[in-house]
Amino acid sequence: MFLPMSKEEMDERGWEELDVIIVTGDVYIDHPLFGASVVGRYLEKHGYRVGIISQPDWRNLDDIKKLGKPNYFFAVTAGNLDSMLAHYTPQKRVRDFDACSPEGIRKRPDRATIVYTNLIKRAFKGVPVALGGIEASLRRFAHYDYWDNEVRRSILLDAKADILMYGMGEKSILAITKALESGENIRDLEVNGTVIRCNRKKVEELKEKYDIVELPSYEDVKNDKIKYAEMHRKLMTMDKVTIQRHGNQYVVQFPPTYLTEKEIDEIYELPFERKPHPSYKCHIPAIVPVQFSVVTHRGCFGGCSFCSILYHQGKVIQSRSEKSILNEIKRLLNHEDFKGVIQDVGAPTANMYKMGCKKGIAHKCPKNCLYPEPCENLNLSHKPVIDLLKKIRDLVGDDVRVYVRSGIRYDLVMYDKEYGRKYLEDICKYHASGRLKVAPEHISKNTCQAIQKPDGNLFKRFLEEYRKIAEEVGGTKEVLPYWLIAHPNCRIKDMIKLAEFIHEYKCYSRQVQVFTPTPMTLSTTMYYSGINPLTMEKVYVPYTYREKKIQKAICLYREKENWEKVLEGFKEVGYKGIIYKWIMEQKLKEKEKEKKNKKKLKKKI
Numbered sequence: 001m002f003l004p005m006s007k008e009e010m011d012e013r014g015w016e017e018l019d020v021i022i023v024t025g026d027v028y029i030d031h032p033l034f035g036a037s038v039v040g041r042y043l044e045k046h047g048y049r050v051g052i053i054s055q056p057d058w059r060n061l062d063d064i065k066k067l068g069k070p071n072y073f074f075a076v077t078a079g080n081l082d083s084m085l086a087h088y089t090p091q092k093r094v095r096d097f098d099a100c101s102p103e104g105i106r107k108r109p110d111r112a113t114i115v116y117t118n119l120i121k122r123a124f125k126g127v128p129v130a131l132g133g134i135e136a137s138l139r140r141f142a143h144y145d146y147w148d149n150e151v152r153r154s155i156l157l158d159a160k161a162d163i164l165m166y167g168m169g170e171k172s173i174l175a176i177t178k179a180l181e182s183g184e185n186i187r188d189l190e191v192n193g194t195v196i197r198c199n200r201k202k203v204e205e206l207k208e209k210y211d212i213v214e215l216p217s218y219e220d221v222k223n224d225k226i227k228y229a230e231m232h233r234k235l236m237t238m239d240k241v242t243i244q245r246h247g248n249q250y251v252v253q254f255p256p257t258y259l260t261e262k263e264i265d266e267i268y269e270l271p272f273e274r275k276p277h278p279s280y281k282c283h284i285p286a287i288v289p290v291q292f293s294v295v296t297h298r299g300c301f302g303g304c305s306f307c308s309i310l311y312h313q314g315k316v317i318q319s320r321s322e323k324s325i326l327n328e329i330k331r332l333l334n335h336e337d338f339k340g341v342i343q344d345v346g347a348p349t350a351n352m353y354k355m356g357c358k359k360g361i362a363h364k365c366p367k368n369c370l371y372p373e374p375c376e377n378l379n380l381s382h383k384p385v386i387d388l389l390k391k392i393r394d395l396v397g398d399d400v401r402v403y404v405r406s407g408i409r410y411d412l413v414m415y416d417k418e419y420g421r422k423y424l425e426d427i428c429k430y431h432a433s434g435r436l437k438v439a440p441e442h443i444s445k446n447t448c449q450a451i452q453k454p455d456g457n458l459f460k461r462f463l464e465e466y467r468k469i470a471e472e473v474g475g476t477k478e479v480l481p482y483w484l485i486a487h488p489n490c491r492i493k494d495m496i497k498l499a500e501f502i503h504e505y506k507c508y509s510r511q512v513q514v515f516t517p518t519p520m521t522l523s524t525t526m527y528y529s530g531i532n533p534l535t536m537e538k539v540y541v542p543y544t545y546r547e548k549k550i551q552k553a554i555c556l557y558r559e560k561e562n563w564e565k566v567l568e569g570f571k572e573v574g575y576k577g578i579i580y581k582w583i584m585e586q587k588l589k590e591k592e593k594e595k596k597n598k599k600k601l602k603k604k605i
Contacts, residue, residue, distance in 0.1 A: 002030050002277050003040045004051045006066065019048040020177060021070045023116045024133075025086075025108035026079035026100040027280060028054040030273040033290050035133055035169070036077055041270040042170045048177055054277070055107040056119065064119045069127060072180040074120050075173060076161070077133030078112035080286075082518065084147045090486075090514040091545060092147060099285040113139075117159040128186040129161040130176055137166040137312050140195045140253060141235070141244050142218040143519040144228070144528040151222040151528075154244070154251045156197050162186045164195040167312055168298065170267060171257040193257035203243060203250050210241040217245040225529035232525040232533040235311070236366040256363065258316050259298070265324035268295065274335060292332050293344035293405075296320055296388065300348040301356065301378070302409055303368040304441070305452045306487065306515060306523040309348050316363050317356040322388055326395055333396065340399060345392060345431075346406025351413065351423060354384035370411065371452040380416045382423040389426055404431040410438045410462045411454050424466060428475035435480040436466065437511075442484060442494070443501045450489035450526065450539060456501050463505055481507050483555050486548040487515040488526035488539045492569045495554040499579045502555075512555050514548055557583065560590075 004010045005028060010018070020043055024036040031037055040050045051070075056063030079086070079100055087095055087110060101107040109115040113135050120129055139155035156164045163186055165172040172193035179189055189196065190206075206212065215234050216227040235242070242253040259267070274291055276284040297319040300309045325345075332338055347353070356362060358377045362369065369375050392402055404427055413420040427436065442448050443456025463479060470477040485495065502508050517524040525533050532539045542548060550572075553565035563583050570580050 001271075002028070002273055003037070003044065004067070005054060005277055005279060007068075010051065010067070013049075015049050017049070017069075017071060018051045018067055019043075019071045019181075020050050020073060020075055020173075021053060021067050022050065022075045022077070023053045023056060023064070023120070024077050024079055025055060025083055025112040025116070026077075027102060027284055027286065028052045028277040029284065029287050030275060030277065031287065031290070032268055032270070032272050032295060033293065034080060034286075036079075037272065038267065038270075039075065039132070039169055039173050041272065042267060043173065043177060045266075045270060046174055046177075052277075055101065056116065058109045058115045058119060061119060061123045064116075064123050069124050072177055073128035073130050073162075073186065074124075075130050075132055075165075076113055076116045076120070076136075076159075077131070078116075078135035079108065079133060082135040082138065083108055083110055083112040084145075085516065085518060088147060090516040090548070097285075102280055102282045102284060104283075104285045113155060114159045117161050121160065128163070128180070129159075130163045130165060130173070130186070131156065131159060131161045132165040132169045132173065134308070134312055136164050138308050138519040140164055140166050141215065141242075141251060141520075142221050142231070142246070144517065144524055145519065146517040146524070146527075151218070151228065153218055153246050154195070154197075156195055156251055157246055157249060162196075163189060163191075165193060166195060166253070167193050167256050167314065168259075169193065171259070171263070190254060192254045195251055195253045198250050198252060199248070200250070203252065206241060206243070206252060213240045213242045215242060215244040218247070219245075225531065226536075229525055229529045229531040229533040229536060232522060235520075237364055238314075239364045256314055258314065258363070259318045261319065261321050264298065264318050264320050268320060268324060268328055274332075275337070289343060292335070292338060292342050293346075294325060294328055294332070294342060295347055296325060296345060296350075296353045296385075297347045299356075300352060301362060301369040302349055302352075303370060303452055305450060305526070306441075306484065306518075306521055308518055308521050311520045313348065314363060315369065317352050317354070319354045319384075322391060325388065326391060329392060329395060333400070340401065342392075342396070342400065342402045344403055344405040345389065346404055348406070349409050349412075350404050350406035351382060351385055351408050353388060355379050355381070355412075368452055370409075371454070374415050380412060382413070382416050382419040386419060386423055386426060389431065393430060401433075402431060403433045405433065405437065407437070407439050410440065411458055414458055414462055414465070421465070421469070424469050425473055425475075428466065428470050429473040430475075432476035434476065435478040436476055437480045437482065438462075439482040441482065442487070442490065442498055444490070444494035444497045447487060447490040447494045450523070450532065451484065451487060452522075456497075460501075460505060463507060479507055480511060481509050482511045482513065483509065484513050484515055485551040485555055486542045488523060488532075488541045490515075490542060490551065491540060492547070492550060492554070492573050493575075495551045495569070496573070496575055496577070496579065499554050499557050500577065503579060503582065508558055510556065512552060514552060554579075560586075563587065
């Protein structure tokens, strides 16, 4: 049974009213990969009546009123993606497809969190509103907004909501619900994993109780890029209460929450239908690639500069037990829609299962766990994930395919001298579909330094090792790299180095992403301020669309339609190396082919 989306469904459950109403910018898919569904099911398990309003029409109040007034609060999320990222390309053009909407046709507004909160405030005066989801989570402090090209205030203030839940949110939303049930005022709560807004008097009271970190104010970071970079440095650890002044108001963040194995198992054992709500009578694209995927853990200690996971899920790995994962797979095998393929067994980084800091201090430590070298306190053993995948294969038998399509950190594999090769063998032989997907991002030393990933030397060794293994085990031989272009510290010369690497080591790929500055990441701070907060030194930033197009064209140098842009970039830096020669050879072949075709045509005439 799904969570109710209408009064009729409430009646079927015998509910006259709801305790919490979740408003989401996504379609309602009852699945453990969709946040609204997860927190809704979690509250339901703890005895609360929860309903969902999915993609309400923001042009009137009808949809937002359809489930009535909740007893405790509305919980608002833009969905699984920041609404601006979902709507616009890196070139700020409107996207023509939204996977989390019916038929892929966009049904949510820009800045959905703010718009939905304003709807609720108009329809139900005085009812508390709690924000959640990745849009709210990454905009909880003052932040640079790429689409407005300016520093915006905390979304908690812009939305005029009462409290914000950052991170994954289950423990936070349960604590808020219990507190309101007991009669507490939402403005008085001090719950870990949340952000509140308050006045100076409240801040002084908090300073008496907690060890406080104060960020530069909104006004300071808006007007001074060095202050903005300093703000990022202070946000690299979040084990203390953190405050930031916005005019005469403050936003206050309480430390993050993490799940024990028992708690995370409890979440993934909830009775998800793994389907879109039956009210949708059309195709829902978002469910297709993930319907039968399995999450093994949360968190990522990779520390890539462009990635927001560090500030959302955190770098503490929270793994499920083998028993919980195997029980979920048993349920998948019996699902009425199951067709014999488990699409993914993974997480933000598939091979971090059961890894992490031996001292348990990752959340307090500002250092990158993997770059420039792996930390000596890091457990990098692939044995737990090898054992898990073996047990899954034994459980499902030969008739079911089990894929690992989540990202694999190839550097982790190379650093694990004891079990890394065995992991690669198993992935290659049993779990890679088509081509093995990895994300080196770049190979140039300058660019990789800004991205905080190893340069091309380690990736070269990985390619050699993987291809050797593929020959031995008869598995998937091709590697599909993902490349990131136009990142801070990436120049045309760096792209030429990448193109030469691709050419030499035969790893051409059309999986190319133009860097998009998203709130709260290290890369976005570099993009906006022109400063690397780790060193406080200036960095080069490719701002212009022209250079971004040239960089992308160089990465995709094999495509004929890109040659003009590629040669434009080569001319700018005076390059006439191997890629230039290859293109000129291809152009010559094209001309010769054209001449032959003309001769044939003349003979026919």
